[in-house]
Amino acid sequence: MYILDKLNEGKCIRFEKRLSVPPVTYLIVPVVSVILVLLLGGLFLALLGYNPVEIYGILLNGAFGNTYNFTETIVHAIPLMLTGLGVSLAFKMGLWNIGAEGQLYFGAFMATGVALFFHDLPTPLMLTLVLTAGFLGGALWGFVPAALKVFIGVNETLTTLLLNYVAILWVDYFIFGPWKDPKGFLPYSKVFPQSAMLPVYPGTRIHAGLILAILAAIILWIIIWKTTWGYEIRLIGENTQVARTAGINIAKNMLLVMIISGGLAGLAGMGEVCGIIGRLQHNISPGYGYTAIIIAWLSRLNPLVILLVAIIFGGLNNGGYALQMVGLPESIVTMLQGAILLFVLGGDILTQYRIKIHRRGCGV
Amino acid sequence: MNELILEMRGITKSFFGVLANDNVNLMVNRGEIHALLGENGAGKTTLMNILTGLYKPDSGEIVISGKKVTFASPRDAIKSGIGMVHQNFRLVDSLTVSENVILGLNDIHRFLNIQEIHEAIGNFSKKYGLNIDPKAEIWQLSVGERQRVEILKMLYRKVGLLILDEPTAVLTPQEVVDLFSSLRNMAQEGKTVIIITHKLNEVMEIADRITVLRGGKSVATMLKKDITRQELARIMVGREIPKVLSRRCVMSEENVLELTGIKALNDRGMEALSGLSVCVRKGEILGIAGVAGNGQKELVEVIAGLRPTLAGSMKINGKNLTNCKPGDIINAGVAIVPEDRVGMGLAQNFNVIENLIVKTYRDSENSRRGFLNWKHLRKNAEKIVKDFDIKTAGVFSPVKLMSGGNQQKLLFARETSKKPSLLVAAYPCRGLDLGATHAVHQILLSQKEQGTGILLISEDLDELLNLADRIAVIYEGKITGIVVPGKASIEQIGLMMCGGGKECIS
Numbered sequence: 001m002y003i004l005d006k007l008n009e010g011k012c013i014r015f016e017k018r019l020s021v022p023p024v025t026y027l028i029v030p031v032v033s034v035i036l037v038l039l040l041g042g043l044f045l046a047l048l049g050y051n052p053v054e055i056y057g058i059l060l061n062g063a064f065g066n067t068y069n070f071t072e073t074i075v076h077a078i079p080l081m082l083t084g085l086g087v088s089l090a091f092k093m094g095l096w097n098i099g100a101e102g103q104l105y106f107g108a109f110m111a112t113g114v115a116l117f118f119h120d121l122p123t124p125l126m127l128t129l130v131l132t133a134g135f136l137g138g139a140l141w142g143f144v145p146a147a148l149k150v151f152i153g154v155n156e157t158l159t160t161l162l163l164n165y166v167a168i169l170w171v172d173y174f175i176f177g178p179w180k181d182p183k184g185f186l187p188y189s190k191v192f193p194q195s196a197m198l199p200v201y202p203g204t205r206i207h208a209g210l211i212l213a214i215l216a217a218i219i220l221w222i223i224i225w226k227t228t229w230g231y232e233i234r235l236i237g238e239n240t241q242v243a244r245t246a247g248i249n250i251a252k253n254m255l256l257v258m259i260i261s262g263g264l265a266g267l268a269g270m271g272e273v274c275g276i277i278g279r280l281q282h283n284i285s286p287g288y289g290y291t292a293i294i295i296a297w298l299s300r301l302n303p304l305v306i307l308l309v310a311i312i313f314g315g316l317n318n319g320g321y322a323l324q325m326v327g328l329p330e331s332i333v334t335m336l337q338g339a340i341l342l343f344v345l346g347g348d349i350l351t352q353y354r355i356k357i358h359r360r361g362c363g364v
Numbered sequence: 365m366n367e368l369i370l371e372m373r374g375i376t377k378s379f380f381g382v383l384a385n386d387n388v389n390l391m392v393n394r395g396e397i398h399a400l401l402g403e404n405g406a407g408k409t410t411l412m413n414i415l416t417g418l419y420k421p422d423s424g425e426i427v428i429s430g431k432k433v434t435f436a437s438p439r440d441a442i443k444s445g446i447g448m449v450h451q452n453f454r455l456v457d458s459l460t461v462s463e464n465v466i467l468g469l470n471d472i473h474r475f476l477n478i479q480e481i482h483e484a485i486g487n488f489s490k491k492y493g494l495n496i497d498p499k500a501e502i503w504q505l506s507v508g509e510r511q512r513v514e515i516l517k518m519l520y521r522k523v524g525l526l527i528l529d530e531p532t533a534v535l536t537p538q539e540v541v542d543l544f545s546s547l548r549n550m551a552q553e554g555k556t557v558i559i560i561t562h563k564l565n566e567v568m569e570i571a572d573r574i575t576v577l578r579g580g581k582s583v584a585t586m587l588k589k590d591i592t593r594q595e596l597a598r599i600m601v602g603r604e605i606p607k608v609l610s611r612r613c614v615m616s617e618e619n620v621l622e623l624t625g626i627k628a629l630n631d632r633g634m635e636a637l638s639g640l641s642v643c644v645r646k647g648e649i650l651g652i653a654g655v656a657g658n659g660q661k662e663l664v665e666v667i668a669g670l671r672p673t674l675a676g677s678m679k680i681n682g683k684n685l686t687n688c689k690p691g692d693i694i695n696a697g698v699a700i701v702p703e704d705r706v707g708m709g710l711a712q713n714f715n716v717i718e719n720l721i722v723k724t725y726r727d728s729e730n731s732r733r734g735f736l737n738w739k740h741l742r743k744n745a746e747k748i749v750k751d752f753d754i755k756t757a758g759v760f761s762p763v764k765l766m767s768g769g770n771q772q773k774l775l776f777a778r779e780t781s782k783k784p785s786l787l788v789a790a791y792p793c794r795g796l797d798l799g800a801t802h803a804v805h806q807i808l809l810s811q812k813e814q815g816t817g818i819l820l821i822s823e824d825l826d827e828l829l830n831l832a833d834r835i836a837v838i839y840e841g842k843i844t845g846i847v848v849p850g851k852a853s854i855e856q857i858g859l860m861m862c863g864g865g866k867e868c869i870s
Contacts, residue, residue: 226738228731235722239711245668245700246722247691 025351030298033343040343041336048328055328062322063315069322071204075276077314078206079104079268079285081213083292084310085220086138086264088301092224093257094237099145099160100265101289102167103138107266108273109171110137112189112280115196115273116179126195130274131212131267138266139259141167146258150251156258164289175280189280198275207275212267213307220303233257265289286317287334294341313337368430369394369525369556370415370446375424377410379765382757384410385421386580392525392573397547397557399567399588401600402577403769403797408560411577412527416441416448428525447518448527451534451795453510455502461485462498465517489516492553493546507656508539515546519555526550527558532566533795536655536823544570562600562797564593576600600798612813615648615833620786620817621667625676628662636662638841639676644786644817649808651832652821659841660821661703664790667819668700669693681785694723699784701775703791703821705768709775712764716756717745719763720778752777753803769800776807780816787811790821805831 042052063073083100090097111134118129145159175187198207224230236243236250243250272284291313299305320333370392377385385407392398402408413419415426417435426433428444435441438448455464462478462485485498494512502510511531518526528547532540547557547570561567567574568588575585576599584599621644630636636659644650654660665671667678669690677686680696702708710719721741724730730744731737745759752773756766763771772792779787789808793801808831812818822828828835829849836846 226736227734228725228736229734231718231721231725231736235711235714235718238713239707241708242711242722244670245690245702245708247669247689247694249689249691 026300029347029351030344033347034340036343037336037339040339041332044335045332050328055323055326058322058326059316059319059333061319063319068204069318071201071206073311073315073318074210075205075207075314076317077311078209078213078271078275079288080291080295080310080313080317081307082209082216082268082271083265083289084295084299084306085213085216085303086142086261086268087289087292088296088299088303088306089220089224089233089264090142090257090261091296092237092301093233093253094240095146095149095254095257095261096157097142097145097160097258097261098157098293099141099163099262099289100268100292101285101287102160102164103141103262103265104269104272104285104289105164105167105171106141106269107134107136107138107263108269108280108284109167109174110134110140110266111196111270111274112174112179112192115192116190119193119196121195123195126193127198130196130270134266134270134274135263136266138269139263141266142258142260142262143255146255150254171280171284172282175282179280181279187282191279192274196274197278198271200275205276207271209267209271209275212271213310216264216267217303217307224303265292291317291337294337297341298344367394368392369428371427372411372415373425373427375411375414375426376422377414377419378422383580385414388424388577388580388582390575390582391585392556392558394524394556395551395554396572397551397559397570399571399574400558400560400577401562401564401567401574401596403562403600403799406577406797407580408577409529412448412529412558412560416446416527442518442521442523445522445524446527447521447523447525448529449511449514449518449531451529453514455510455513457503458501460499460501461496461505461513461516464502464513465498465520469521485516485520488520492516492519493542493549506539507534508536508542511535511543512546519550523555525556525558527560529560530562530795531559532561532563534656540566564597564600564798567596568593597798613833614813614815616646616815618646619643619679620646620681621819622679622682623667623676624678626663626666626673626678627675628666628671628673630662636841637666637673640838640842641676642836642843642846644819646785646817647812647815648833649812649818649820649831651828651835652819652838653825653828653835654823654838656823658838660790660838662841663838664700664702664788664821667693667698667786667788668702697782697785699723699779699782699787701772701779701787701789701792703794705771705775710763710771713762715762716749716754716759716774717741719774720745720748720781722778724778724782748777748781769796769803772796772800773803776804780807780811783814784811784816786817786819788819788821791823792820793822793824793827801827 038056042056045052045055062069064070083104086103087097087100111130114129114133115126118126121129141163145154145156145163148154148159149156172187175189179189181188181190198209200207224234232243232248232253235246236248236253240250268288269284273280277284295306295309295313299309316333316337320330323332324330368391370390372388372390375385375388376383388407388411390400390411400408400411410419414421417437417440426435428446433444435444441447456467459467462481465485466481482498489496489498489512494516496509496512496516502513505513511534515526515528531543535543547559551557559566559570571588573585573587574591574596576583576596578600623643624641626637626640627635628637640659640663642650652660652663662671666673669685669688669692672687677684679685680693680698683696685693685696706712711722721730725736729737729740742759748754749756749759754766754773754777755770756763763774766774776792792804792808796804805827808818808820820828820832832849834846834848836843838844
C-alpha cells in the first residue's frame, strides 16, 4: 500500500483497488497487452529503420503463413507446452520452479543414454524406455531442489535456477567427451537408432510429443480440479497453514509435484532429441524452459490455455527464423516475448486496481 | 459542543447485489465520542471504509466541517483529518515505534535525526496518555501497546476525527480501561472519536452519542443518557435477546483430553508452556481463562499437533498422541477452531465448498477413488449454509467476501461436521456481534450436549461463566487453578487471571 500511496502522491492519476474483477478483464488485459507490445516493438523497429508492418507480416507469415510454417510452429510449441505444463503445476502449489530448462536438458540426457546403450531393442520397448528415461531425468532434476527444500529448507527458486546451468554443462561434458561421435568433428553424440525415434506425422516434423502434451494437459486439468490430490495442491498453494492444520502432508506433496513438474520438462527434452534431432547436441533448447514460465503465467496456470499460448509462443520462435532472413537479429523475438510478459504483469495490476483520472485538480 | 464535524448523508453501497449500506445517515459532533453500534454485517465497517476512502459509495455524500468531499484513498481522508485504526494492525514488526509512526510521511528530512523524533513522539504520546516507549520495536509490544502505536500514528498525522474498529476486541480488561481513559483525554483535547462496536457495556461506558445500524440501515441516533442498556439492545438486534442460555450438566468422568506436564516453546524459542496439566471430560466445556499471551496460542497448537512438545504427554480418549502428526490427531476426533480464522482457519480465496471439505475431502461421501464428488459437495454445502444460517453470495463465492461472523459460522460448521470428541475453540467470539456470538454459544452448548468435550479459550470472563462447567486459569504457561462457576466468586477468578471483577451479563 505504501508504494501505491507513493505513486498516488500528488498525481491526478490514481490507483484504486477493485473489489471485484469482472471476468472479461482476464481476456481484455492480455489482448491489450499484446497490442501494446506490438506498438512498442513497432516503434523500436521503426527506429532501426525497418517498416514495422512489413516485419510483423514476415513474422506472422513465418509463423502461420502456410502449412509448412504452421507445422514448424507446432514443432516449436511442443516443448513449450510440456515445460509450461510442468512449471504451472509447481506454481499452483506455490513452488517457484524456474528450472524447467535444466530439467529439459537432463531428460534429454537420460533419454540419450537409453537410446545409445540399448540400441538393439525392439521399437515398442525402446520407445517405452526413452519415454521413461526422459521423464525420470527431468523428475530427478526436479526432485533434487524439492528434497533440499523439504529436508534442509533451501529456497527452491535459487536451486532450480542454478541447476539449469549444471544440467547444460553436464550435457556439454558428455557430448564433448565420452559420448562424442567418434566419426564426427562437432560436439554431437552418435545418431540414435531408428527404434528410439518418436513417430512423426508424415510430411512434417510434428512428433508424438504433441500427443503427450495434449494428454498431459487434460490429465493435469482433471487432477487439479477434479481430484482430492489436486485439491491438496491448490490448498497448499493457497494457504499452507490451513493445509498443515488439515493434516495434509506438505513435504510429500512438494516432492511429488516437483517430480511431475520436472518429469514433464524432461519429456520435452526427450521429445527434442528423440523426436527431432536424433542425437544429443549442444543447445537443444533456445530457452524453452524460461519461456515456459511466461506461458504458464499468461495462461493463469490453466493447463488447457497453456496449449494455446504455447502455440502462439512457438509461432514467435518459428517466425523469428524468418526475421533472420531479412537481416534482423532473432533476439527481436526474445525482446517481444519479454515485453509481452512485462505488459501482462503490468496489466495484471489493472485487473486488481483501476486507474482513476482526476481531470480537475487533485484536491480532495 | 453541537458543531457538526461530519455528516454522511444517504450513503448506499452494494457488493455483488448485496446491500451493505442502504441510505445510511450519520451525524457526528466535534469533540464527542460517538459509538457506531450494530451487529456483525450491519454495515458498520463498510460505512467507515467509505468514510476513509477505501470504498467508493454508490450514492450519497460526505460533508466534513461543512465542506463536501470525495476521497479516493485513505491518504486523502487523512489529509482531511480522518484516520482509522483497523482491527488488524498495519505495523512493521522489526521497526521501532517511532519509525512506524513516521513511515510514509513526506515532510520528514531525508537524513533522520532519530533522537529528535523519539523525543517528539515520546512527548506526543504522553500528552494523550498513550504511554509507550518510542524506541521499542513493535514485536516486543503487547497487543494493547500496538494499538496505541496505531492511534499515535493517526494523532501524529494531525487527525481530528479518529475511527476505531472494534478496538477492545483484542484487549485485556485493564488495557480497555487505559484505552478508554486515553479516548476521553483526546475528546477533551477537541478530537472526535468514532468507535465501532457491538458491545453494549462499552457503549454505555464510553459513548456520548450512539448511532445504531441494523441490516445496512441507520435505525436510530440518540444520546447515551437518554437510553438504557436493554432498550439499546432491542434497537440493535431488532428482537429480544434470549437472556439465559439453557445449560444442562452432561459431564461424565471420562477424560477426552489429558495433558500432563506439557512443555513447549513459542516462536521466539522461549518457554511458553512450562509443565501444563489439564483434563477435559466428555460432555463438558472446560474454559481456559487468562490474559492473552500466557500460552493459549501454543496450547492450541500443541493439541493440534502443529507444535512439538519438549516434555509431558497428551492423551486423547485414552490414547497417547504426544507429538503426533496433525492428521492423526484429526482422525482421533479432534476439531479445532483456531484463534486466527483468516490465517489458519480458512483459505480466503477458496470458495465455501472448498473450505468446508478441508478436513473431510477424503471421506467416502465426498470423494471416490481420489475424485471429488462435486455434485454431492455442492448439495451438502448448500444444506450447511442453510442450517447454520451463513450469509454468502453462493457456495462458489470465495470466503474472503464474507463477514467475520459468517466466516466463523462456516468454520464451526466445518469443525463440528465430523462429530468430534474434542473441540478446541480459541476466542471463538472475538470480533463477533451479539447475534453471531449467540449462535456460536448455541453451537458450543449443543455440541457439549452431544457428548463432545470442549476446550474453550476466552478472555471474556462473562462468556466463560455463562458456558463453562469448569474454568481453568492459565498464567505463564501453567494452569494456576481450576474453579467451578458459581462456587468461586468472579473476583477470585479475575484476580487469578490478573484482571478485576466485571459486571455479569444477563
